[in-house]
Amino acid sequence: MKRRDALKNIGLSLGYAAVAPSALSILQGCTTEAEKWVPQLLSIDEGIIVKNLVDLILPKTEASPGALEVNVPEFIDLLAFKSYNEEDKNKFIKGIKAIVLELTVDKDPEFQISKLTTEEYDAILAKYLKSKPEDRKDFNKEQKLTFGALAGLRGQSVWAYKTTEQIGENVLAYRPVPGSQNGCIDVNETTDGKAWSLQA
Template identity: 55%
Template sequence: MNRREALKNIGLTIGYSSIAPSALSILQSCTSDVEKWTPVFFTEEESIVIKHLVDLILPKTEATPGALDVNVPEFIDLYASKAYNDEDKAEYKKGIESIIEALHIPESGAKHLNTEGYSTLLDKYLRATKAEERQFKAEKSIVYEALLNLRNQTVWAYQTSETVGEKVLAYDPIPASQKGCISVEEATGGNAWSL
């Protein structure tokens, strides 16, 4: 690693460490019983939509837990309610409402929308070609921006969860030695370090 990359990584670490304590406290306050979750920021309908989208963004696999397993929707809900100011909350709500509008939810509610409806929306906006992405940006598509934001929040919340940090990523609660110039595969089995 050259000096420039090292300084860049240090800057990223400092940026994450300044928000990490409040984010971690929010994550720890998330209930582990999804059935008992009562949204704080989202409406009931919005929470159903968020749960479905987050589950499709980071599904459970044989080797790793999914976003629902580590309470990502609950984290996003609490984070939005506690970390955003009124202006940001209004903007965020506008994005979520645009997603709901784009889903064309039936009158019976979001519970009755099948997975295909959610997948189609994610495919359209998050698997877009470069030309389509440019078009979404030129049109200032609220749905596109909201889904990008949701995906980024989902990945961030997932990576900062205790379960993923200790069981999926490389984790050493008391790092004892420094080994320079070794490959990531040799150091951690190819996994990124848990923060």
């Protein structure tokens, strides 16, 4: 099975209707200039917010590139634009707008999204993604929507990140030609503790 076909199957198994070829091309080695990115489904401000959140969810480290370096925000936007039906698009946008509202609720109407600080982004991630199940029971309707949107964004970001060729081949344990299956072995001995990449 070719890598592109395998990625499409993974997309289907995760509930995505299809992974559009143009969305996949963003992940597979093409480099978009971040400052020139124009979102297809999101607004410019929503794109800024998604980029900053994704950067905190999967930041650059000494050992691996960050999500921004492998075009994860661009992929998430284009995937939704190309492959979501209208109902799913509306649900996706509604969740992103809930995040925007949470981040700007106390701001002046003329406030610019680009002025939001890293601390503000970090605070919303901590408030929702580090919340305990018992605390979520007290969330109001908007807070539940925000939590769902942030959890979904995190899940999409991790999936897209691990699906990139750069991460799959250079960060995760990668074996282009699968060998024999060995059960009950220590992952630390086999891959130095790395998760397996999707095999081609």
